[in-house]
Amino acid sequence: xxxxxxxxxxxxxxxxxxxxxxxxxxxxxxxxxxxxxxxxxxxxxxxxxxxxxxxxxxxxxxxxxxxxxxxxxxxxxxxxxxxxxxxxxxxxxxxxxxxxxxxxxxxxxxxxxxxxxxxxxxxxxxxxxxxxxxxxxxxxxxxxxxxxxxxxx
Numbered sequence: 001x002x003x004x005x006x007x008x009x010x011x012x013x014x015x016x017x018x019x020x021x022x023x024x025x026x027x028x029x030x031x032x033x034x035x036x037x038x039x040x041x042x043x044x045x046x047x048x049x050x051x052x053x054x055x056x057x058x059x060x061x062x063x064x065x066x067x068x069x070x071x072x073x074x075x076x077x078x079x080x081x082x083x084x085x086x087x088x089x090x091x092x093x094x095x096x097x098x099x100x101x102x103x104x105x106x107x108x109x110x111x112x113x114x115x116x117x118x119x120x121x122x123x124x125x126x127x128x129x130x131x132x133x134x135x136x137x138x139x140x141x142x143x144x145x146x147x148x149x150x151x152x153x
Contacts, residue, residue: 005029007036018044023052031060043068047076055084063092071100079108090116099124103132111140119148 010033018041026049034057042065050073058081066089074097082105090113098121106129109117114137122145130149141149
């Protein structure tokens with residue numbers, strides 16, 4: 001049923017009603033419907049609904065919508081979902097969201113994503129998150145990111 005919704009219909013769903021959608025209904029939404037979500041609707045998604053999103057749906061989230069997700073919603077994402085984030089989405093992540101990444105999620109960041117993590121967000125990474133990064137990931141850290149880590153010590 002949800003797959004048949006138009007983008008106009010999706011945008012018209014009351015924010016409170018978003019939580020009533022089953023995870024199957026959310027997963028059935030097309031990427032165009034995900035783009036049509038308002039920031040308030042995206043923020044209202046439950047952790048189970050976020051976890052149910054396909055990687056294509058996650059990649060379709062607008063940056064403002066991704067930034068509006070709470071830390072629990074970010075932690076609910078699978079490593080595959082984290083890897084599907086675009087560099088623009090990685091830049092849009094709030095510092096608290098980056099700090100909330102599990103070590104598995106941090107380790108899942110791609111070598112294309114790692115340089116996109118803002119320096120303020122790098123500073124917020126815990127020693128466990130930093131230790132979870134592979135040598136390939138640390139090799140692509142920018143000079144500014146490395147300096148930010150050093151200054152945080």
